[in-house]
Amino acid sequence: MSAVRSRLRLPFFVYGTLRPGEPNHDLFLRGRTRAEEPARLAGAVLxxxxxxxxxxxxxxxxxxxxxxxxxxxxxxxxxxxLDRLEECTAPGDPRNLYERVVREVVRTADGTAVRAWVYLAAPPVAARLRASGKLIEGGDWRARRP
Incomplete structure (x- = not known):
């Protein structure tokens, strides 16, 4: 990541295996966080x-x-x-699975908008998913389970 982007000390918006109760939460986040709050990212699907x-x-x-x-x-x-976990090596790198970008997310509890790092599917991955991926209705990773 560029030095300027890496100096931004923003919170992270997590939506999958890094959420509390999911396997990567304990492996990567436990003990490293001071706050975890429900939030929503508008303008995206899963x-x-x-x-x-x-x-x-x-x-x-x-x-x-x-x-x-x-x-x-x-x-x-x-x-x-997290960059290693998400296979995000440098902006625009064709090997990336995800791109780490700044987006506004909204805290569910009070509706406050907050800028945060979000790992979005890298453009080639996103194109494949749009063409033939399985959409998670409602945008909630946890709700996909039977």
């Missing part, structure tokens, strides 16, 4: 992936998740760990 979801920008859609604020002392390490 597609089912191989064990994890992809958010893809789509007008009119909305994705449910959590706004995660890291402890200051854990921030840089957490940012690097």
């Amino acid at each position: 597609y089912d992936g191989p064990g994890y979801p992809y958010a893809v920008e789509e007008p009119g859609g909305a994705v449910s998740g959590e706004l995660v604020t890291a402890h200051d002392e854990a921030y840089d390490e957490l940012l690097a760990v």
Whole structure:
């Protein structure tokens, strides 16, 4: 990631396996966060992936998740760990599964808009998903389960 983008110390919006109660939450976030709050990302939809979801920008859609604020002392390490987990090496890299971008999300409890890092499907992945992916109706990864 560029040095300027990496210096932004924003919270993270998580919507899949990093949500509380999901397997990657305990592996990557436990002990590194000071706040986790329900939130929604407007203008995106979710597609089912191989064990994890992809958010893809789509007008009119909305994705449910959590706004995660890291402890200051854990921030840089957490940012690097999440970039590796999400296979996000550099903006526009054709090997990326996700692109880390700044988007506005809304806290569910009070309706406050907050800028946050969001991992969206990288453009080639998003194009494949739009063409033949399985949409998760309602934009909630947890609700997809029977």
